Amino acid sequence: xxxxxxxxxxxxxxxxxxxxxxxxxxxxxxxxxxxxxxxxxxxxxxxxxxxxxxxxxxxxxxxxxxxxxxxxxxxxxxxxxxxxxxxxxxxxxxxxxxxxxxxxxxxxxxxxxxxxxxxxxxxxxxxxxxxxxxxxxxxxxxxxxxxxxxxxxxxxxxxxxxxxxxxxxxxxxxxxxxxxxxxxxxxxxxxxxxxxxxxxxxxxxxxxxxxxxxxxxxxxxxxxxxxxxxxxxxxxxxxxxxxxxxxxxxxxxxxxxxxxxxxxxxxxxxxxxxxxxxxxxxxxxxxxxxxxxxxxxxxxxxxxxxxxxxxxxxxxxxxxxxxxxxxxxxxxxxxxxxxxxxxxxxxxxxxxxxxxxxxxxxxxxxxxxxxxxxxxxxxxxxxxxxxxxxxxxxxxxxxxxxxxxxxxxxxxxxxxxxxxxxxxxxxxxxxxxxxxxxxxxxxxxxxxxxxxxxxx
Amino acid sequence: xxxxxxxxxxxxxxxxxxxxxxxxxxxxxxxxxxxxxxxxxxxxxxxxxxxxxxxxxxxxxxxxxxxxxxxxxxxxxxxxxxxxxxxxxxxxxxxxxxxxxxxxxxxxxxxxxxxxxxxxxxxxxxxxxxxxxxxxxxxxxxxxxxxxxxxxxxxxxxxxxxxxxxxxxxxxxxxxxxxxxxxxxxxxxxxxxxxxxxxxxxxxxxxxxxxxxxxxxxxxxxxxxxxxxxxxxxxxxxxxxxxxxxxxxxxxxxxxxxxxxxxxxxxxxxxxxxxxxxxxxxxxxxxxxxxxxxxxxxxxxxxxxxxxxxxxxxxxxxxxxxxxxxxxxxxxxxxxxxxxxxxxxxxxxxxxxxxxxxxxxxxxxxxxxxxxxxxxxxxxxxxxxxxxxxxxxxxxxxxxxxxxxxxxxxxxxxxxxxxxxxxxxxxxxxxxxxxxxxxxxxxxxxxxxxxxxxxxxxxxxxxxxxxx
Numbered sequence: 026x027x028x029x030x031x032x033x034x035x036x037x038x039x040x041x042x043x044x045x046x047x048x049x050x051x052x053x054x055x056x057x058x059x060x061x062x063x064x065x066x067x068x069x070x071x072x073x074x075x076x077x078x079x080x081x082x083x084x085x086x087x088x089x090x091x092x093x094x095x096x097x098x099x100x101x102x103x104x105x106x107x108x109x110x111x112x113x114x115x116x117x118x119x120x121x122x123x124x125x126x127x128x129x130x131x132x133x134x135x136x137x138x139x140x141x142x143x144x145x146x147x148x149x150x151x152x153x154x155x156x157x158x159x160x161x162x163x164x165x166x167x168x169x170x171x172x173x174x175x176x177x178x179x180x181x182x183x184x185x186x187x188x189x190x191x192x193x194x195x196x197x198x199x200x201x202x203x204x205x206x207x208x209x210x211x212x213x214x215x216x217x218x219x220x221x222x223x224x225x226x227x228x229x230x231x232x233x234x235x236x237x238x239x240x241x242x243x244x245x246x247x248x249x250x251x252x253x254x255x256x257x258x259x260x261x262x263x264x265x266x267x268x269x270x271x272x273x274x275x276x277x278x279x280x281x282x283x284x285x286x287x288x289x290x291x292x293x294x295x296x297x298x299x300x301x302x303x304x305x306x307x308x309x310x311x312x313x314x315x316x317x318x319x320x321x322x323x324x325x326x327x328x329x330x331x332x333x334x335x336x337x338x339x340x341x342x343x344x345x346x347x348x349x350x351x352x353x354x355x356x357x358x359x360x361x362x363x364x365x366x367x368x369x370x371x372x373x374x375x376x377x378x379x380x381x382x383x384x385x386x387x388x389x390x391x392x393x394x395x396x397x398x399x400x401x402x403x404x405x406x407x408x409x410x411x412x413x414x415x416x417x418x419x420x421x422x423x424x425x426x427x428x429x430x431x432x433x434x435x436x437x438x439x440x441x442x443x444x445x446x447x448x449x450x451x452x453x454x455x456x457x458x459x460x461x462x463x464x465x466x467x468x469x470x471x472x473x474x475x476x477x478x479x480x481x
Numbered sequence: 482x483x484x485x486x487x488x489x490x491x492x493x494x495x496x497x498x499x500x501x502x503x504x505x506x507x508x509x510x511x512x513x514x515x516x517x518x519x520x521x522x523x524x525x526x527x528x529x530x531x532x533x534x535x536x537x538x539x540x541x542x543x544x545x546x547x548x549x550x551x552x553x554x555x556x557x558x559x560x561x562x563x564x565x566x567x568x569x570x571x572x573x574x575x576x577x578x579x580x581x582x583x584x585x586x587x588x589x590x591x592x593x594x595x596x597x598x599x600x601x602x603x604x605x606x607x608x609x610x611x612x613x614x615x616x617x618x619x620x621x622x623x624x625x626x627x628x629x630x631x632x633x634x635x636x637x638x639x640x641x642x643x644x645x646x647x648x649x650x651x652x653x654x655x656x657x658x659x660x661x662x663x664x665x666x667x668x669x670x671x672x673x674x675x676x677x678x679x680x681x682x683x684x685x686x687x688x689x690x691x692x693x694x695x696x697x698x699x700x701x702x703x704x705x706x707x708x709x710x711x712x713x714x715x716x717x718x719x720x721x722x723x724x725x726x727x728x729x730x731x732x733x734x735x736x737x738x739x740x741x742x743x744x745x746x747x748x749x750x751x752x753x754x755x756x757x758x759x760x761x762x763x764x765x766x767x768x769x770x771x772x773x774x775x776x777x778x779x780x781x782x783x784x785x786x787x788x789x790x791x792x793x794x795x796x797x798x799x800x801x802x803x804x805x806x807x808x809x810x811x812x813x814x815x816x817x818x819x820x821x822x823x824x825x826x827x828x829x830x831x832x833x834x835x836x837x838x839x840x841x842x843x844x845x846x847x848x849x850x851x852x853x854x855x856x857x858x859x860x861x862x863x864x865x866x867x868x869x870x871x872x873x874x875x876x877x878x879x880x881x882x883x884x885x886x887x888x889x890x891x892x893x894x895x896x897x898x899x900x901x902x903x904x905x906x907x908x909x910x911x912x913x914x915x916x917x918x919x920x921x922x923x924x925x926x927x928x929x930x931x932x933x934x935x936x937x938x939x940x941x942x943x944x945x946x947x948x949x
Contacts, residue, residue: 027519027520027523028519030523031519031522031523031526034523034526034527034530035526037526037530038526038529038530038533041529041530041533041534042533045533045534045537048537049537049540049544052541052544053544053545053546053547053548054547054548055546055548056546056548056549056550056551057545057546057547057548057549057550058546058550059550059553062875065933066875066931066933083545083546084542084543084544084545084546099817099818100818100930101817101818101819101820101875101930101931102875103554103818103820104553104554104555104556105553107553107554108550108551108553111550111551112550133816133820134554134556134820135556135820135821135822135823135824136554164786164787167784167785167786167787168785168786168787168788168822168824170784170785172784175784192786196784199761199782199784200784221711221712222711222760225712225733225734225735225760226760228733244733247712248712253711256786257815257816259816260815260816260817263816263817263818264817267817333578334578335578335604336581336603336604336605336606336630336655337606338654339662365627368627368629369629369653369654369662370653370654370658370660370662371660371661371662405661409660430682430683433683463725464719464721464725464726464727464728465727465728466716466718466727466728466729466730467728467730469727470729470730
């Protein structure tokens, strides 16, 4: 009796061991997530974050493989991200995010057909992503030279997806169907009058249809429409997630320290981040913090290093000049740095900052000139933002003064006045521009056009 | 446990019932020593039966994954090693930080029959030349500094005074910027010095300038690519003398990279070609109809938004007496991290006359960014040298410099010359060491990681290998 019980128990144990052993074997045989890249491929902080995510993904909870795949993707390790997301889909096929991110990564790998499949599955699982998925799928079709498939996808996109509607109109214009594109573009411009690309595309369509005057008007309007369309959807999605991982995540964390009472901690943290991996924008931020901490010499050093490593820009030169000024360095040197910045970009802020130095050192006429140049630069900004009345006021102030861009002041004053329907005054401004710079092509073209048509 | 008092199914059924042992449910002297042993065994077995699933359950989340993941996709462009030997050398001081060389060319600047390398350094904002001494050592000379991101230099005697001047396309900013930061600069040679003149300002970012007599009046006019960012133009500048140029707009479109001049239709005057790559991916031709007038022709367009047009040069690739075009595609600077795409590479636009071109894809080099044409192997036909900005740089074997061997019938075979430095954007060929064989110079533009295998200006001098 007892023996039989023992035998029964042994049989049961055998079954137990076989079943659970098989389970363990199966479990350990599952594919390991791809290893983080070798040291030296990324900075130490990002490598640490990769390892942390890898350990989690080895025994993944919901979302762990997705997180590792996203981390790899936003740091450019697309083949490894693809492997992670394949595993994530196998484990959790019901997750729309797994399919969506797999679609993005395959897009980056140039695996367009697989990318499209994944995106459309993501769209099926998550109705909130439908338009975005279809838009990227359409871009995939275009990359395969399958514009008809792309068009079919775009026609399914809702009217509120601006990039999708724009791309549909673009396809129509570029496949000799400008007439069909026109009402779409008219509707989009009515809803989004500040978006320059819509005017540029409509100008192209008008030109194809032989409506040169309409094309010219749209191109002129495009010059004054300040907004754009976010058409790089995949790049945008990858960029949005970059701040969740690695050193970028630590940089975001440092941002939370940016309060008046925490400047020392913030400076220490930014210094550490710079020692881990040199990031120009962090060097600039640290220089600003050093100025707020009343450490201008440290700011000067940081900015000089930055310019040596990453090249000078108007912005870094302005900041260097301000730091040098705060450090009470030679005013002439500070002035020269401002002057260099002005060569890189005509910026009203630079003019404003230079004015006191000029007042101290130069004649009144030079002060007038720099102030006029400032008004000219402000006038151009207002013009590009389509604030024509303000631009006119500023340019009217700048135009009579003999500053280095006086001809341009007169030209853009003419442009403002023309668009404000003050045609006679516009013509005068164009002619003043040509007096100052007889070979100014655009001013000459405007005058010729007015003379030809008697529009003035 | 009720079965303890019942018949033992393991006993022989032949045993008479009288002899059947009736076990005492409490104890018997006979089985006393065996029972605790078997009981312990039973308990142990029972414990194991419970412990195995329990232990599995506890260990389950911590069980390591030992399986291999699916093989990783590999889209990098790798080719067989070049059969021609080259010796590479970096110009200038050792690279400490990621360089940004926007343009290189081989040109005899000072007219001494010793070619120099002229390079635009968009990081240090300067124009430099490298001259090779008789001892083979290179010396760097700074031609001009403080130039706000020079994109391209064109060497030409613009004022017809017998020496070579330099036109510099000033980008103003290496990064997207739609404001008026661009300029057309002239460095006028005056003895050993260059005098700087601004020929055109208040423009958006300028990417290219080319010089030629466009209106047939005997002086040199300019073609200008105003790349801009969201807005841009193609211009031609009419030379009015005394360094005055009147600008004429040929095309309103952002993203023009190159504006080479060539007689595309064989009618004796210079036409203009524009490589537009931003909102549109198009190649435009501007037929010179005389007197400074041009007829606009769309030569080719890609509907693939992402193709990433990166370069255009003119060359009679097939030696049939007309001008063909070579177009590289592979620029994906819109991404923080890039990857070579299957549609990247190089296209040969074979000129078939009457403004018609047959387009042949001659290379699939990922991230292709610039091309140069020369007879590299000395077999009498034109080969092509290509550089890559965006290959899969995480892999050490990915090609950055290749040449395409022409079989004489414009069928090309790729041969890999180098995998470092990476991120090459500009290439030129010429006989740098005056040994009668073409050499190669290329420039690196490192703005996207990984920042390994860095290089600024690098030369590959041809060796005495297997030439035909």
